[in-house]
Amino acid sequence: MTVTETPAVARAVETTDKVLSHLHPEGAWEVEAHPVPGRKDEIWRFTPLKRLKELHADAPFQESATTCTWTAPEGVRVEGVDGEEAESLKGISGWVPNSRFAARVLAEVPSVLLVDVPAELEAAEPVMIDLTGTDASVTEAGRVALRFGRHSRAVVVLNHTGSASLAQVVEVEVGDGAQVTVVSLQDWADDAVHLTHHQALVGRDASYKHVAITFGGDVVRMDANVTYDGPGGEAELLGLYFADEGQHIEHRLFADHTAPRTKSNVVYKGALQGDGAHTVWIGNVLIRKVAEGIETFEENRNLVLTDGCRADSVPNLEIETGEIEGAGHASATARFDDQQLFYLRSRGISETEARRLVVHGFFGDLIRKVGVPALEERLQSTVESELERHLLSLG
Amino acid sequence: MSTLEIKDLHASVKTEDGPTEILKGVTLTIDGGETHAIMGPNGSGKSTLAYSIAGHPKYQITSGSVTLDGADVLAMSVDERARAGLFLAMQYPVEVPGVSVSNFLRTAKTAIDGEAPKLRTWVKDVNATMSRVQMDPTFAQRNVNEGFSGGEKKRHEIVQLELLNPKVAVLDETDSGLDIDALKIVSEGVNRFRAQEGKGVLLITHYTRILRYIQPDRVHVFVDGRIAESGGAELADELEANGYEKYTGAAV
Ligand SMILES: Nc1ncnc2c1ncn2[C@@H]1O[C@H](COP(=O)(O)OP(=O)(O)O)[C@@H](O)[C@H]1O
Ligand SMILES: [Mg+2]
Numbered sequence: 059m060t061v062t063e064t065p066a067v068a069r070a071v072e073t074t075d076k077v078l079s080h081l082h083p084e085g086a087w088e089v090e091a092h093p094v095p096g097r098k099d100e101i102w103r104f105t106p107l108k109r110l111k112e113l114h115a116d117a118p119f120q121e122s123a124t125t126c127t128w129t130a131p132e133g134v135r136v137e138g139v140d141g142e143e144a145e146s147l148k149g150i151s152g153w154v155p156n157s158r159f160a161a162r163v164l165a166e167v168p169s170v171l172l173v174d175v176p177a178e179l180e181a182a183e184p185v186m187i188d189l190t191g192t193d194a195s196v197t198e199a200g201r202v203a204l205r206f207g208r209h210s211r212a213v214v215v216l217n218h219t220g221s222a223s224l225a226q227v228v229e230v231e232v233g234d235g236a237q238v239t240v241v242s243l244q245d246w247a248d249d250a251v252h253l254t255h256h257q258a259l260v261g262r263d264a265s266y267k268h269v270a271i272t273f274g275g276d277v278v279r280m281d282a283n284v285t286y287d288g289p290g291g292e293a294e295l296l297g298l299y300f301a302d303e304g305q306h307i308e309h310r311l312f313a314d315h316t317a318p319r320t321k322s323n324v325v326y327k328g329a330l331q332g333d334g335a336h337t338v339w340i341g342n343v344l345i346r347k348v349a350e351g352i353e354t355f356e357e358n359r360n361l362v363l364t365d366g367c368r369a370d371s372v373p374n375l376e377i378e379t380g381e382i383e384g385a386g387h388a389s390a391t392a393r394f395d396d397q398q399l400f401y402l403r404s405r406g407i408s409e410t411e412a413r414r415l416v417v418h419g420f421f422g423d424l425i426r427k428v429g430v431p432a433l434e435e436r437l438q439s440t441v442e443s444e445l446e447r448h449l450l451s452l453g
Numbered sequence: 454m455s456t457l458e459i460k461d462l463h464a465s466v467k468t469e470d471g472p473t474e475i476l477k478g479v480t481l482t483i484d485g486g487e488t489h490a491i492m493g494p495n496g497s498g499k500s501t502l503a504y505s506i507a508g509h510p511k512y513q514i515t516s517g518s519v520t521l522d523g524a525d526v527l528a529m530s531v532d533e534r535a536r537a538g539l540f541l542a543m544q545y546p547v548e549v550p551g552v553s554v555s556n557f558l559r560t561a562k563t564a565i566d567g568e569a570p571k572l573r574t575w576v577k578d579v580n581a582t583m584s585r586v587q588m589d590p591t592f593a594q595r596n597v598n599e600g601f602s603g604g605e606k607k608r609h610e611i612v613q614l615e616l617l618n619p620k621v622a623v624l625d626e627t628d629s630g631l632d633i634d635a636l637k638i639v640s641e642g643v644n645r646f647r648a649q650e651g652k653g654v655l656l657i658t659h660y661t662r663i664l665r666y667i668q669p670d671r672v673h674v675f676v677d678g679r680i681a682e683s684g685g686a687e688l689a690d691e692l693e694a695n696g697y698e699k700y701t702g703a704a705v
Pocket of ligand 2: 499500501544625626
């Protein structure tokens with residue numbers, strides 16, 4: 059396998075007092091504080107702005123053409139709220155918008171879909187929220203607030219399907235000691251555009267698992283960020299994506315270690331097939347001065363299945379304290395491994411079947427890590443149908 | 454009874470400076486029930502021969518023929534060759550992350566037989582075959598060859614040989630890197646395979662050691678991409694005593 063491994067911490071930037079990078083943006087609530095981003099902006103340089111339907115700039119947020127339905131277990135409140143309550147939910151993730159679209163979403167969208175899990179509640183079933191787009195020509199915006207009370211346990215799944223052009227902000231508050239999983243599934247139709255920012259605040263000794271799964275859409279760009287509200291919090295940021303011909307899928311992670319003895323573990327895996335398939339993975343980790351004794355590891359692996367694809371993968375680790383337990387990253391992009399295929403085929407397994415085995419093998423351990431049994435089968439079968447699209451016609 | 458017939462086989466490998474010829478005319482017939490040993494120094498092209506028979510894409514066949522019971526092997530894809538009854542135990546078995554041994558074996562067996570094996574007997578067969586080569590049944594849950602020791606990889610090849618039960622097996626240095634106990638275990642596996650009627654074996658090796666456990670019918674000395682001399686089992690004893698220098702003109 060041709061693999062380019064970036065040795066752990068090789069690219070780490072050790073900074074002292076002065077801070078170098080885009081990891082310290084100035085947040086602002088005012089929309090006008092955020093100029094319309096351009097290609098020259100570091101954090102937008104990979105994104106095909108022209109295909110965003112102006113969602114990153116000033117597209118009008120029209121009346122929603124996306125339906126929202128849900129099922130929730132006993133004791134969990136799921137409700138669209140507006141007015142003062144919606145106002146009070148702004149910034150529950152401890153965040154001030156750092157992009158124009160996010161500032162606009164918070165300023166202009168008067169309502170928010172709230173999932174409220176009371177303290178101590180152990181939800182018996184996942185909260186399943188279906189966001190089903192019906193019209194990609196309507197540019198729209200949405201807000202989601204996920205509030206997990208102290209010591210609660212719950213799983214929330216946001217399932218995006220259909221056609222839409224959606225700017226979205228998802229804010230997450232994980233109470234002290236809570237153990238929660240948030241899954242965001244982007245299983246959009248081919249014409250969807252999705253610009254989304256997920257921001258989580260992880261409480262003391264809490265554990266937060268965020269899973270991003272992106273299969274569909276013309277352009278999907280997600281920021282998945284986490285900061286810590288106290289020591290001992292853990293974040294596991296998992297991602298699985300599959301880009302087909304012409305698709306742009308961009309995942310940007312940011313684990314901002316704002317408290318001591320916190321952990322972040324990032325694993326993203328992607329497969330690419332077809333002309334013009336483009337994936338971007340940016341893994342930012344910042345270890346602040348106060349964040350002594352933290353551990354972080356981030357990993358991105360891409361499997362390139364055909365010619366004409368491009369996988370960008372940029373781990374980025376900034377360390378402001380010397381007192382850390384461990385920090386590392388790995389990033390690798392590999393083509394289908396001829397040796398693996400030959401080995402399988404030399405046992406009589408057809409080329410298609412061999413490719414299928416290799417791809418399932420590539421994603422398999424990650425799918426098991428998602429830890430939501432209700433989703434596992436669906437993920438396996440979605441990987442399967444993605445493969446059907448191209449692999450079967452190969453060889 | 455099946456016959457593997459190799460005639461004047463030439464093969465080259467792509468390099469940066471263009472193709473380099475490695476096999477320079479190999480002719481060899483293995484009749485059913487026969488075991489042929491191919492012995493030669495490192496770099497003489499033994500693995501190239503094995504890979505060329507199995508259809509590895511890295512090697513270009515420039516001329517010659519390979520037939521199995523008259524069927525044109527070179528016209529077949531890699532997996533068709535396996536389904537036609539050829540098996541290659543590799544010198545360096547490949548790791549396949551995320552694919553369990555049990556899934557792999559079942560998929561391969563299904564492909565070879567054209568139908569899925571009966572679940573009940575299959576699991577028993579796998580366990581029995583694995584314990585015969587002293588592989589713990591827990592290996593079935595591990596990923597193919599991942600984290601296996603050298604010896605475990607070779608024993609896993611023998612498990613596949615026994616379960617897939619081909620017509621002709623090519624064993625590429627299945628003995629190298631094995632301690633004496635593992636060598637015996639692997640040899641017993643090959644001998645069980647050979648004990649069946651009409652099976653052909655092409656045993657590629659660098660050392661004569663394994664020939665104490667697997668008696669060959671024919672021994673071929675392989676040097677610089679072709680067979681330099683052929684004889685009976687006694688040729689191995691001569692190689693044991695004198696090495697390859699008679700053929701290469703240098704100590705190996
Ligand atoms: N992929 C390759 N690229 C360049 N040379 C190769 C390649 N594979 C094999 N060779 C060369 O072909 C010759 C025969 O190799 P091999 O068949 O592996 O020999 P053996 O198995 O007898 O040790 C060697 O000189 C080796 O360097
Ligand atoms: Mg060799």
